[in-house]
Amino acid sequence: MPGLNSTKMRTVAVARLSGYSVQQVRNLERDGVLPPAARTQSGYRGYEQVHVQSALAYRAFAAGVGPVEAKRIMRGVHRLPRPELLALLDAAHARLDAERVELKEARRAVETISAESIDDVRESDSMTVSELAMALGVRASTLRHWDAEGLVTPERDPARARRYTPAQVRDARIVHQLRKAGYRIEPLRALMPELRRAPRLADVGAALDARDIAIAARSQALFDGTAALSTIL
Secondary structure, three states, X not given: OOOOOOOOEOHXXXXXXXXXXXXXXXXXXXXXXXXXXXXXXXXXXEEOHHHXXXXXXXXXXXXXXXXXXXXXXXXXXXXXXXHHHHHHHHHHHHHHHHHHHHHHHHHHHHHHHHHOOXXXXXXXXXXXXXXXXXXXXXXXXXXXXXXXXXXXXXXXXXXXXXXXXXXXXXXXXXXHHHHHOOOOHHHHHHHHHHHHHOOOHHHHHHHHHHHHHHHHHHHHHHHHHHHXXXXXX
């Protein structure tokens, strides 16, 4: 769909204006992110402003939703009917909104869980892997993975079966909420020992704040990509 203007540009000009390398511009055209460029009789590509705007839009979308989804959106820009393209953009915004909602829920849940008293501990309050997995709504293999990663390490009974004390159940509930909010394993591995030593909500709050900032940045990138598309559409 070239046609924003008729001024032809060489690949190097598109690269300079979009911030990509010459090879990256060619790769973006190959992948359908840019519409096909016109070719001279000698085989040189002739790009137009629509190619620059497409590259800029892709850069923004890649920051907002990742390169795979960004390519899908940009292919849709050049190939799909308008309603289908708008549906792709709506879905991207909806996913970010869902992440925001999950983050808010995690913040509330972590505050509530951390404030719960676990002083009155009884042996009967411990939970097996299957019991805790059912309570959290996760697979037992997920709990074993958290154990292997050092996030929630249960006790072992005489038969070497895992048993979770009330404190460990609380840890598992916190990990579950943070994972739902998109928090990665590696940062959680560093955070959980702090929570066990002294449940400092400030540390958890800082982690959630960082996640909030990241979502806001992706949302802005998605907005910028949509703005770049307006000149194309």
